[in-house]
Structure formats: structure tokens, C-alpha cells
Amino acid sequence: MPAPAQWIRAHERLSHDIAKAAKKAGLPFRTITDLINTDKRYPELLPVLIDWLQNVEAKSGLTTPAELHDFREALYRSLTTIDAMGTEAVPLLFDSFYLQPPAPPIILATIGTALKYLAAPTDYPRMRQLAVDRTLGYGRAQIFEWLLRADPDDGLSVALSELDDPSVRPYILRSLRVIKHLPASLRPHIEPLLEDPDSEVRLQAKRTLAKVGK
Incomplete structure (x- = not known):
């Protein structure tokens, strides 16, 4: 089943912001999938990802809770990187456990995995x-x-x-x-x-x- 137009537009906006910041930093990334699948570091892109997680409803244009949870999951995965330690990503991940309506357990597990790597003593x-x-x-x-x-x-x-x-x-x-x-x-x-x-x-x-x- 084809992705809804609104979902496609949301990813296009995110990809635009990622590609713009990556180009400025001399990095090869263009999409959130690039970040999830790479073993290279991308500290210069963290402000973009954090901004999107903080303002996902306004920036994505998505409205249904299920779509927003699914969209956030990719952001959680992209923030599971060593350079996110000690950043605003960590409190955002904690808060994401208690969004309303709640995310399904499989997405909560993604948040938990991120915190397993990023949480400080x-x-x-x-x-x-x-x-x-x-x-x-x-x-x-x-x-x-x-x-x-x-x-x-x-x-x-x-x-x-x-x-x-x-x-x-x-x-x-x-x-x-x-x-x-x-x-x-x-x-x-x-x-x-x-x-x-x-x-x-x-x-x-x-x-x-x-x-x-x-």
C-alpha cells in the first residue's frame, strides 16, 4: 500500500534538513535512513534531529498519533549514537516514554535501547x-x-x-x-x-x- 502523501511530505522535509546540514558539514548523508544504517558519526546533525523530535508535530504536518509515533521511531534510532550523550536528546527520550496517547511497546523498546546507550550515571x-x-x-x-x-x-x-x-x-x-x-x-x-x-x-x-x- 503506497504511503500517504502527508507521510511522504514529512520525510521530504526531514530529508531536506538533514541533507542541508550534512552538506554544510561535508557529510554524505541525505535521509534519516542513511543515519540509522551508517557506522560513521554525525555530531553536526544532532541539532537537526533534536529539533525535529522536539517539534515533530509542527515540522512534519502529521496529525494522527500512530503516524507521529512511527515517525518519531526513526528519530529515536538516529539519536542512538555516541554523540547524543549529554545532549538534550536524553531528556527528550525519557519524556517520550510518556507521550499521550502512549506509543506501542515496540516503539517504547526503541526508546529504551537508545537510553541504554545514552543514559549517564x-x-x-x-x-x-x-x-x-x-x-x-x-x-x-x-x-x-x-x-x-x-x-x-x-x-x-x-x-x-x-x-x-x-x-x-x-x-x-x-x-x-x-x-x-x-x-x-x-x-x-x-x-x-x-x-x-x-x-x-x-x-x-x-x-x-x-x-x-x-
């Missing part, structure tokens, strides 16, 4: 708050790995408290393996999950148990 309280907010469903899945790396003791406490939520259970089990030496006290939490109805949970439980001390 000082963001720990906000990341923790996201991790325990069950209204976000599996959109918070990537947050657990960040917590466990940032503060293994508290992160482990948070992860175990959320392990009974099926929407994030396999992600938590996988994330636990970022801890080099998993304590034997985890066995009672993980062993019952070897019989979980979800095959992915069973797989992750088995792999994580292999890392748990005796």
Missing part, C-alpha cells in the same frame, strides 16, 4: 523508575541491562522484583548475565523458570543458571 533514578513501571510492558526491557551494569546490587534487586512479569521475564534473565559472578542465591528465583510455558524464558533461564555460582 546521574540518570540512574529515572532509569530505575522506568524499570519498575509495569505500564510500559516490554518497552522497558532494555533498561534492566543498563541498571545491572550501573549498579549491580540495586539493579539485581530491581530485576528480581520484576521477574514475575512475563512481558520482561526473558529480557531480565538474559540481562542478569552481564554480572560476572552471579550469586548462588539466585537459583531459587531462576530454577522454577526452567518449566516456564514460554520457550524463550526456558532458554534464558538455562543459560543464566549456567552462570550462577554453586
Whole structure:
């Protein structure tokens, strides 16, 4: 099915702004897809991307929540770059978890992935708050790995408290393996999950148990 004309125009406007800034900086990029797919850095383009995320409704001309969420997702992906650390992109990503109406979990997961790479240690309280907010469903899945790396003791406490939520259970089990030496006290939490109805949970439980001390 062809994309609606309004959607096409919105991407043309964004591409125009990206290409203009890229040309000025001597960079080869022309579209948001170029940025998502490259392994090159583009710090000069971040002001354009941040401006678009801040003002997406006015700049894109899109009006339906579903279109706006889909359009923002590409911006989230393009901002998942090292040069966005410490910029205004980070608070915008936090705020994007709570747009109304809410984004679907798959898009929330994209935001979570971005924050997993961009959040600073000082963001720990906000990341923790996201991790325990069950209204976000599996959109918070990537947050657990960040917590466990940032503060293994508290992160482990948070992860175990959320392990009974099926929407994030396999992600938590996988994330636990970022801890080099998993304590034997985890066995009672993980062993019952070897019989979980979800095959992915069973797989992750088995792999994580292999890392748990005796």
C-alpha cells in the first residue's frame, strides 16, 4: 500500500534538513535512513534531529498519533549514537516514554535501547523508575541491562522484583548475565523458570543458571 502523501511530505522535509546540514558539514548523508544504517558519526546533525523530535508535530504536518509515533521511531534510532550523550536528546527520550496517547511497546523498546546507550550515571533514578513501571510492558526491557551494569546490587534487586512479569521475564534473565559472578542465591528465583510455558524464558533461564555460582 503506497504511503500517504502527508507521510511522504514529512520525510521530504526531514530529508531536506538533514541533507542541508550534512552538506554544510561535508557529510554524505541525505535521509534519516542513511543515519540509522551508517557506522560513521554525525555530531553536526544532532541539532537537526533534536529539533525535529522536539517539534515533530509542527515540522512534519502529521496529525494522527500512530503516524507521529512511527515517525518519531526513526528519530529515536538516529539519536542512538555516541554523540547524543549529554545532549538534550536524553531528556527528550525519557519524556517520550510518556507521550499521550502512549506509543506501542515496540516503539517504547526503541526508546529504551537508545537510553541504554545514552543514559549517564546521574540518570540512574529515572532509569530505575522506568524499570519498575509495569505500564510500559516490554518497552522497558532494555533498561534492566543498563541498571545491572550501573549498579549491580540495586539493579539485581530491581530485576528480581520484576521477574514475575512475563512481558520482561526473558529480557531480565538474559540481562542478569552481564554480572560476572552471579550469586548462588539466585537459583531459587531462576530454577522454577526452567518449566516456564514460554520457550524463550526456558532458554534464558538455562543459560543464566549456567552462570550462577554453586
